[in-house]
Amino acid sequence: MSFIDVTLQLAEGFMTTLLIFGVTLLCSIPLGLVITFGSMSNFAPFKGLASEASSKFVKTLADFKPIRCITKLFVWIIRGTPLMVQIILVFYGPGLIFGAKALPRITAVLIAFIINYACYFSEIYRGGIESIPKGQYEAGQVLGMTKSQIFFKIVLFQVIKRIVAPMGNEIITLVKDTSLARVVMVVELVQSAQDIIAQKAIIWPLFYIAVFYLLFSGLLTILLNFLEKKLNYYSG
Amino acid sequence: MAFLEIKDIYKSFGKTEVLKGIDFTLEKGEVLAIIGSSGSGKTTLCRCINFLERPDRGVFLIDGEEIFNAEDKAYTDKQIREKRLHFGMVFQSFNLFPQYTVLKNVSLAQELMRIDGSEKKLSAAEKAEIRADIDANSRKLLDMVGLSEKTDSYPCELSGGQQQRVAIARALAMKPDILCFDEPTSALDPELTGEVLRVIRELKTSDRTMIVVTHEMNFARSVADKVIFMADGVIEEIGTPDEVFGDPKSEKTKAFLEKSLENPLA
């Protein structure tokens, strides 16, 4: 098998890698924000029940924030279990548990990746949002701004500046995590190399794919550094 | 009838009672200085007046109109936003928006209110006209606080004193009836306090109604029309500067003033 043939076959696998990478990023970045809002939600349906004189139980109930609790539990489960297991579960789970028709392989992979990464991103966002000094919100409030104006016009940009570095780490990790897709036989870059290795009994394609990964993550690093510099026009 | 009436304000945080019945009035164009030792509730009072804390009890009126009444449980966010625009606030730590230029710091809230928050749909020409108006007004305010050279700088490029002057211009841009300052100079190096105090002094000549929490006794004495000495969440003494500083009635006031004369930096 010639170098050109190998390159072409690997390029095909790399397209799938890129697809998983791109779609995951595109969907999990906004979904992460939704999860962040959930995990910071102050919605407390029983707040009205408690007074100074209430029992301890009623006071605890009054403090209960269901949306926050459920979101945090969900994030804990997703971050606490291997992505590989989640992919397997999304692909085989519906069939084995409910006898439903399996999703297309790539769709199952994308769903698992998007949810997993959205949870990681949501924690990064939350850290970023919580690091913004209270004074920024209060300055907006006393100037008569609405909550959403304060978030979108004042806080969000400062959060973005603070999270580019940790987000960059996750994004680079995602490049390599895409190789997990092959547990449900999606032929991404590593799987396409493995196919060649198995058929032709040659080992060098394995080193060759490292070049793909290195070039891609190198390019991303340059882009992320550029973005970080751009956002650094003010300090603090 | 006084311009601002503050009646019987109480505020607790959990079990700590911080304000225990604050009453005072202020006439239009007057400057009120609030002095008192640390923890006496001065900041909490300012924050209550600016709707950053909700008093447990009490009423505020401006020009006889009720602005806040703790009995009325439910104010909507929108009502609070409208009511708090009667007041402006300058914080001890400036709290400028770091990502915006000095000019944008001053103009942003106006733009959000008059353009983004406009009830009717504005044409491009109307928007441009409003923008030009806001821009001109913001520049005028920055000129007034002596920062017309710095409109395009970012807050991190300014000294503390300059930042606080931007914060004053930013608060003035909303045309508040009453401007509150919470220790506007205590985060500043001593050599920078003068420029901020000078700006506040100049505002007085243009008939601004102001409430200034301060540890600068000389400033309070020379600028204020009325002085409140707070101790443990109550007004221990209230009067003209000459009364409070020259002839204090309360033992606590006397002790406080003696201490701050001994150690003017405290």
Ligand SMILES: Nc1ncnc2c1ncn2[C@@H]1O[C@H](COP(=O)(O)OP(=O)(O)OP(=O)(O)O)[C@@H](O)[C@H]1O
């Ligand atoms: N959010 C809060 N939660 C609990 N306690 C608070 C809160 N804010 C203020 N306090 C308490 O209220 C009291 C009065 O505080 P406040 O900041 O109003 O005093 P101050 O007169 O401004 O003091 P300083 O001169 O040090 O600024 C203090 O005992 C403080 O611990």
Ligand SMILES: [Mg+2]
């Ligand atoms: Mg204070």
